[in-house]
Amino acid sequence: MSERFWSAEGKSNRMVAARILPGTDLISGLIDVCQKHGIKAGGIASMIGSLKTAQYQAIQPDPNSKTGASFTERMTAEGPVELLSGQGLICQREDGMFIHLHAVMVDKNQKVFGGHIERGYCSVLNTLEVIIVEGEEMLLRREYDEETGFIQTVPKNI
Numbered sequence: 001m002s003e004r005f006w007s008a009e010g011k012s013n014r015m016v017a018a019r020i021l022p023g024t025d026l027i028s029g030l031i032d033v034c035q036k037h038g039i040k041a042g043g044i045a046s047m048i049g050s051l052k053t054a055q056y057q058a059i060q061p062d063p064n065s066k067t068g069a070s071f072t073e074r075m076t077a078e079g080p081v082e083l084l085s086g087q088g089l090i091c092q093r094e095d096g097m098f099i100h101l102h103a104v105m106v107d108k109n110q111k112v113f114g115g116h117i118e119r120g121y122c123s124v125l126n127t128l129e130v131i132i133v134e135g136e137e138m139l140l141r142r143e144y145d146e147e148t149g150f151i152q153t154v155p156k157n158i
Contacts, residue, residue, distance in 0.1 A: 008155035010138030012042070020128040026051065027119035030099050033132065034090055041135040044101060047086030049128030053079040054105050055121035058114070066149040071116065077107045080125050084112070089153055090132070091140040098142050100153055 016037050020029035030044065054077040062070035088101035104114040138157055145152040 006154055008138040008157045010041070010135045010157070012133050012135055014134045014136075015045075016132040016134070018130050018132065020049070020124050020130065022124050022126060024124045024128075025120055026117060026122040026124060026128060027099050027101065029124065029128065030088075030090075030101070030130065030132075031097050031119075033130070034097060034099075037132075037134075039090060039132060039134045040092065040097075041138050041140045042090045043133050043135070044086060044088035044090070044099070044130060045133045046131040047083065047088075047103070047128065049083045049130075050125040051079060051081040051083055051105070051128075052123045052125045053077065054081040054083075054103075054107075054117070056103070056105075056113075056115035056117050058116070066147070074118075074121065075115075077105065077111075077113060080108055082106045083128065086117075086130075089140050090135075091142045091153055093142045100142070 018033040055074050057071045057074055059069050060072050084104045086103035088099055091098045091100055101117045103117055106112045141154045141156055142151050143154045
């Protein structure tokens with residue numbers, strides 16, 4: 001049986017804690033923190049805070065997709081929004097750093113929801129507190145995957 005996974009082995013010797021300030025774009029703020037500390041690969045281990053509004057995408061059935069699923073159009077939850085939990089990967093693309101981020105949130109009506117967050121669509125309200133774990137001797141690349149038809153994370157040793 002052939003392996004049905006991609007993997008890379010690295011080390012983690014460093015953890016960075018940060019607070020992203022009000023009015024900052026969530027993803028841009030995370031990228032700024034990573035760049036300040038020279039982090040090129042790793043994970044968002046813990047993230048909590050609040051957002052002015054949340055725009056996100058979630059998975060949905062799609063019979064035309066290679067896997068039978070695709071993503072919704074961007075949805076908006078009017079704020080304030082509490083970010084209950086967020087995790088992600090610090091990746092590289094051809095055009096630079098990419099944060100692949102998923103979050104669980106709750107809106108002003110106490111409706112819990114979650115999904116994929118992209119750069120430019122969520123602004124910090126009061127605070128965003130994050131723990132980043134750096135990966136060394138490895139790289140996480142965002143590349144097109146022929147099997148799924150989507151851009152996926154591919155771990156590589158460097």
